[in-house]
Amino acid sequence: MRPLVVQKYGGTSVGSIERIQEVARRVARTASEGNRVIAVVSAMSGETDRLLGLARGLSPRPTARESDVVVASGEQVSAALLSIALHERGVKACSFLGHQIRIHTDDAHGRARITAIDGDRLCGFLDGGDGVAVVAGFQGVNPAGDITTLGRGGSDTTAVAVAAATSADVCEIYTDVDGVYTTDPRICPSARKLERISYDEMLELASLGAKVLQIRSVEFAKRYGVRVHVRTSFAEDEGTWVVPEESTMEDVLVSGVAYDRDQAKITLTRVPDRPGLAARLFSPIAQQGIVVDMIIQNVGLDGSTDLTFTVPRADTDKALEIASEVSREVGAGAARSEGDITKVSVVGLGMRNHAGVAAQVFETLGREGINIQMISTSEIKVSVVIDAKYTELAVRVLHDKLVGDGGATT
Amino acid sequence: MRPLVVQKYGGTSVGSIERIQEVARRVARTASEGNRVIAVVSAMSGETDRLLGLARGLSPRPTARESDVVVASGEQVSAALLSIALHERGVKACSFLGHQIRIHTDDAHGRARITAIDGDRLCGFLDGGDGVAVVAGFQGVNPAGDITTLGRGGSDTTAVAVAAATSADVCEIYTDVDGVYTTDPRICPSARKLERISYDEMLELASLGAKVLQIRSVEFAKRYGVRVHVRTSFAEDEGTWVVPEESTMEDVLVSGVAYDRDQAKITLTRVPDRPGLAARLFSPIAQQGIVVDMIIQNVGLDGSTDLTFTVPRADTDKALEIASEVSREVGAGAARSEGDITKVSVVGLGMRNHAGVAAQVFETLGREGINIQMISTSEIKVSVVIDAKYTELAVRVLHDKLVGDGGATT
Secondary structure (H helix, E strand, C coil): CCCEEEEEECCCCCCCHHHHHHHHHHHHHHHHCCCEEEEEECCCCCHHHHHHHHHHHHCCCCCHHHHHHHHHHHHHHHHHHHHHHHHHCCCCEEEECCCCCCCEECCCCCCCCEEECCHHHHHHHHHCCCCEEEEECCEEECCCCCEEECCCCHHHHHHHHHHHHCCCCEEEEEECCCCCECCCCCCCCCCCECCEEEHHHHHHHHHHHHCCCCHHHHHHHHHHCCCEEEEECCCCCCCEEEECCCHHHHHECCCEEEEECCEEEEEEEEEECCCCHHHHHHHHHHHCCCCCCCEEEEECCCCEEEEEEEEEHHHHHHHHHHHHHHHHHHCCCCEEEECCEEEEEEECHHHHHCCHHHHHHHHHHHHCCCCEEEEEEECCEEEEEEEHHHHHHHHHHHHHHHHCCCCCEC | CCCEEEEEECCCCCCCHHHHHHHHHHHHHHHHCCCEEEEEECCCCCHHHHHHHHHHHHCCCCCHHHHHHHHHHHHHHHHHHHHHHHHHCCCCEEEECCCCCCCEECCCCCCCCEEECCHHHHHHHHHCCCCEEEEECCEEECCCCCEEECCCCHHHHHHHHHHHHCCCCEEEEEECCCCCECCCCCCCCCCCECCEEEHHHHHHHHHHHHCCCCHHHHHHHHHHCCCEEEEECCCCCCCEEEECCCHHHHHECCCEEEEECCEEEEEEEEEECCCCHHHHHHHHHHHCCCCCCCEEEEECCCCEEEEEEEEEHHHHHHHHHHHHHHHHHHCCCCEEEECCEEEEEEECHHHHHCCHHHHHHHHHHHHCCCCEEEEEEECCEEEEEEEHHHHHHHHHHHHHHHHCCCCCEC
């Protein structure tokens, strides 16, 4: 059986007629090298925003079902355009939309989760010798047959899920960066491209704002063992492989430093310290679909507590509204929000065996006079919330201290 | 059972956010008057051309299957946007794409014919109390499940076919003109709006370039007896009803004067007069999907003939190529094309019982010194091909002579 390669091209890669032709060239070459190829495409860059703009021109909160119908058209168009470009190069190709290859999802319009893909349909097509399958990313159908979309970056998840469903040999994610970096090169000149990274490290980096891969795509890749290769469509260089954990990976203490400016902090003061209060606050927040990231609670001497948590900045108003209501009900002080914060995180498999990393983080930031507002740790990361104005400084000093030129090793 | 109204809104009617809001207002009012409503929409004006432009930027002849996937997205977007606008007015609504209500068509991408519609699905939705059904016009699916489109003006056909499949009480076609006129008001100031017109007259007018309704939609309406009301979305006035023939309709000799600048004439000279030659020419032309309109053959004294026929102007090159090849094979003179022609036609049920109309047409044109190049007649029309530069003059004099202020009556 010929190797099966899934290639995902993001919005910038298909952002113009010329770029689509360039993608067609690359896809055609991959096919001519003896591979079966499935190309997954995003909407042309700017298109999703244009379409959302139309919907929002009609309603501040467009119906979720219909919004999905509108925005899914972007990937529909680019998939067909890439097929046309391939035909023009003499390569047979066929576009497939979410409903045509039964990319089944749940009902959560705008952020649906893929539940199943009819991989046999795609494999049958590829084995039938009809050329390249071009799949519209980002979209699926719910059990009722309605179009759903997977949320920003969802085409990554489509690609990885398609790779899993077809047992592809590799899933190449073509993007406008050439791989995963130890930190953001725009603010830290010593940032290096990683050759390999484990799923778990990538999950922490993705969720912390590295923005190279949608987090769900990494979860999918981890669950099904899909080998993901993140690389640029603008050059031939190897990018970064996201792969199952390898024994040598723990030798590197810290793989990367990530930051996320897109969070806001909400604080409730003088909360009576009674059982059940957290549930009373966080249940309605979860019901609104708001993902709470960090939560900190301090019990004071008078038996009341201060409660602080972070949410995506876009959800600040909704979360603050709920917090204020709960605050009134339980007789706490006023709830207030603060958006001027950044979460900075250091990530590395090596931390599992070494307790000193958190201390090094605190020490390094303290030396620069950067106050730490919140702390959260996991097995392989340390995150801190700091004043947004220190973002670049914090990233630079942490990177230089903990990643350095070759990475701190254990 | 509440009355069922199908309303079709063309590209101009949904051409902007404001216009979509206006359409939503009208749909909402129709629903609030106690009707069940199905709205069928075209793509926003200019959108189909923009999408085709993308496809043609990649290939001079984009794959038909993929072109359809590209352009069908236009109606997908406008259907969802109208649903959003309706929700914003507090009216429940749901968009439906071709594959979702199983608008089955044949395989002819770019000009597919509707073969069946799952009217039960739509009726079930309407009777379920979930509000207005908004159907994407112009699109369907072929037996393989691929997206097909119905050709320019195809949303008219979608609307009439949906009306037929759901046994709707009326199919309202909202367009940027306020009805069907006795001729083009832009070139003939005395043109009048018709209150009623029979399917057969409308068929002749539509096929002759009146461009108010796609011809297939009228064929559909005739076959299933759908009452069609052509009207403008920019005012409340009644438009023109296209209805089954009524007994009084034959009293009007000529209902309208139409013209079509969009044809070209192809002539083969010195064709040997042998049986089977016409088939040898017109079979390959038909196989290319080119619709030949008028055919004229004159046998000369030397046993050879001149053969002239008309085709849509867009197909001139393809048809000329075929004609030239056949010409060489049979030893005829060179084939040549001429695009600078117009077909002018007078149409009326009253002609069935009155032979004098053709003579009046020739006489009227002759008096103005307009030479007639080709003639074709049917039971209810007389068509002539003339030099394009006389178009406006010919239409005016024929209209004034044969339609006049109140229409020539028998």
